[in-house]
Amino acid sequence: GExxxxxxxxxxxxxxxxATYTTxxxxxxxxxxxVTAYFRITRKAFANPEDTASFxxxxxxxKYLRTDPDVERVRRGHLNDLENIVPFLGIGLLYAxxxxxxxxxxxxxxxxxxxxxxxxxxxxxxxxxxxxxxSWAVGYSVTISMAYKVLKTALYL
Amino acid sequence: GExxxxxxxxxxxxxxxxATYTTxxxxxxxxxxxVTAYFRITRKAFANPEDTASFxxxxxxxKYLRTDPDVERVRRGHLNDLENIVPFLGIGLLYAxxxxxxxxxxxxxxxxxxxxxxxxxxxxxxxxxxxxxxSWAVGYSVTISMAYKVLKTALYL
Amino acid sequence: GExxxxxxxxxxxxxxxxATYTTxxxxxxxxxxxVTAYFRITRKAFANPEDTASFxxxxxxxKYLRTDPDVERVRRGHLNDLENIVPFLGIGLLYAxxxxxxxxxxxxxxxxxxxxxxxxxxxxxxxxxxxxxxSWAVGYSVTISMAYKVLKTALYL
Numbered sequence: 089g090e091x092x093x094x095x096x097x098x099x100x101x102x103x104x105x106x107a108t109y110t111t112x113x114x115x116x117x118x119x120x121x122x123v124t125a126y127f128r129i130t131r132k133a134f135a136n137p138e139d140t141a142s143f144x145x146x147x148x149x150x151k152y153l154r155t156d157p158d159v160e161r162v163r164r165g166h167l168n169d170l171e172n173i174v175p176f177l178g179i180g181l182l183y184a185x186x187x188x189x190x191x192x193x194x195x196x197x198x199x200x201x202x203x204x205x206x207x208x209x210x211x212x213x214x215x216x217x218x219x220x221x222x223s224w225a226v227g228y229s230v231t232i233s234m235a236y237k238v239l240k241t242a243l244y245l
Numbered sequence: 246g247e248x249x250x251x252x253x254x255x256x257x258x259x260x261x262x263x264a265t266y267t268t269x270x271x272x273x274x275x276x277x278x279x280v281t282a283y284f285r286i287t288r289k290a291f292a293n294p295e296d297t298a299s300f301x302x303x304x305x306x307x308k309y310l311r312t313d314p315d316v317e318r319v320r321r322g323h324l325n326d327l328e329n330i331v332p333f334l335g336i337g338l339l340y341a342x343x344x345x346x347x348x349x350x351x352x353x354x355x356x357x358x359x360x361x362x363x364x365x366x367x368x369x370x371x372x373x374x375x376x377x378x379x380s381w382a383v384g385y386s387v388t389i390s391m392a393y394k395v396l397k398t399a400l401y402l
Numbered sequence: 403g404e405x406x407x408x409x410x411x412x413x414x415x416x417x418x419x420x421a422t423y424t425t426x427x428x429x430x431x432x433x434x435x436x437v438t439a440y441f442r443i444t445r446k447a448f449a450n451p452e453d454t455a456s457f458x459x460x461x462x463x464x465k466y467l468r469t470d471p472d473v474e475r476v477r478r479g480h481l482n483d484l485e486n487i488v489p490f491l492g493i494g495l496l497y498a499x500x501x502x503x504x505x506x507x508x509x510x511x512x513x514x515x516x517x518x519x520x521x522x523x524x525x526x527x528x529x530x531x532x533x534x535x536x537s538w539a540v541g542y543s544v545t546i547s548m549a550y551k552v553l554k555t556a557l558y559l
Binding site: 097098101104105107108110111114115117118120121135136138139141142166167170173174177181 | 475481484491492495499528530538545552
C-alpha cells in the first residue's frame with residue numbers, strides 16, 4: 089500500500105530527547121520484572137501453585153507459596169516506578185510537544201531519569217533514608233514542573 | 246543545533262483539550278502518593294525498615310512496620326487510578342488524533358476527569374456504595390466510547 | 403472557533419497499526435477489572451467495608467472482607483498487564499514514529515498482542531508453566547526489540 093508521510097516528530101530535538109529518556113526509564117522499569125524473577129527463584133518464594141510444580145509433589149511444593157521480604161521489596165519498587173513513570177510518560181510527551189527550549193527539556197529529562205535510577209538503587213540496596221525519599225521527590229518535582237509548562241501552553245478547559 | 250519544526254499538535258483544539266485533561270488526571274493520581282505519605286506518617290505505618298529508623302532503635306521501631314486500614318485504602322485508590330488512567334492516557338491520545346468534534350472530545354474528557362475525581366472522594370471519605378462503583382463505571386464507559394471511535398477511524402489489523 | 407489542522411498521524415499505516423493494537427491490549431487490560439468484579443461478587447470477597455453493606459448488618463457482613471485465591475490471581479494478572487502494557491504504550495508509540503517498515507511494525511504489534519492475550523489465559527485458567535512464563539517473555543522481547551529501534555533512530559542524550 090501507499091504510505092502517508094509521517095509528521096517528523098523525531099526530527100525535533102526536544103522530542104528525540106523525550107524518546108530517548110522515556111525509553112531508558114521504561115527499560116529500567118522493565119528490569120524490575122527480571123529482578124523480581126531472580127529473587128523469587130533464589131528465595132524460592134512464589135505466588136502461584138503452578139510456578140512451584142517443578143519443585144516436586146504438590147504437598148512438598150506448597151511451602152514455596154509464600155512471601156519473601158526481598159521479593160516484596162522489589163515489588164514495591166516496581167509499583168513505585170509505575171506510579172511515577174506513568175505520569176512522566178504522559179506529561180513528558182505533552183511537554184516535549186509544547187515547544188520547550190531543548191536545553192531546558194534535556195535538563196528535565198536527565199534529572200528525572202537520574203532520580204529514578206537512584207531511587208531504584210536506594211530501594212534495592214537499601215540505602216538509609218532520606219536517599220529514597222529525596223530521589224522520589226526530585227522525580228516528582230520534575231514532573232510537576234513539566235505539567236506546569238503543559239498547562240501554561242495548552243490549557244483548554 | 247538547528248531545530249526541526251515540530252508538528253503543531255498543540256495548535257489543535259481537541260489535542261489541547263486532551264493535553265489539559267490528561268495533565269489534570271495525572272496530577273490527581275500523583276496526589277495519591279502524598280496522601281499515602283501523609284497517612285503513613287500520621288498512622289505510623291511503614292513498609293520498609295529504613296523508613297522507621299528515625300523512630301528510635303531497631304527493636305522499638307519494628308512495631309511501625311505494619312499495615313494500616315487508612316494507608317491500604319489510599320493505596321487501593323492509587324492502584325485503581327493506575328488501572329483506569331493508563332487506558333485513558335493511551336486511548337485518549339489516539340482518540341484526540343482521530344479527528345473528533347471538539348465539543349464531543351471535550352465532553353468525553355470532562356466526564357472522565359470528573360468521574361475520576363469523584364471516584365477518589367468516594368474512595369477516601371468513603372461514600373456509601375454505589376458512589377464509588379458508579380464513578381468508576383462512568384470513567385470506564387467514556388474510555389470504551391473513545392476506543393470505539395479510535396477503532397472505527399484507524400482499524401488496521 | 404477555528405480549528406488548526408491536525409498532523410495526520412492516523413494516515414500513516416504503521417501508526418494506524420499502533421493505534422489498533424494499543425487499543426486492543428488496553429481494552430483487554432480493562433477487561434481484568436470486570437473479571438475481578440465478577441470474582442469478588444461470586445466469591446463474596448471484598449476489600450472495603452462499604453462494599454459489603456448490602457449483605458446485611460455490619461457484624462455479619464464483616465466476614466466478606468477477606469482475600470480469595472481467585473480474586474488475588476486476577477489481580478496479579480491485572481498488575482502484570484500494567485507492568486508490561488505501560489512500556490508497550492510508550493515504547494510502541496515512539497517505535498511507530500521512528501519510521502519502521504509497516505510489515506515489521508505489524509509483526510511486532512501482532513506478536514505482542516497475541517502474547518499478552520495468551521498470558522491472560524495462561525494466568526486465569528491457569529495453564530501449567532512454562533505457558534505463562536513464555537508468553538510473558540515473548541511480549542517482553544518484542545518491547546525490547548522496539549526499544550532498540552527507537553534508540554537507534556532517535557538517540558539524543
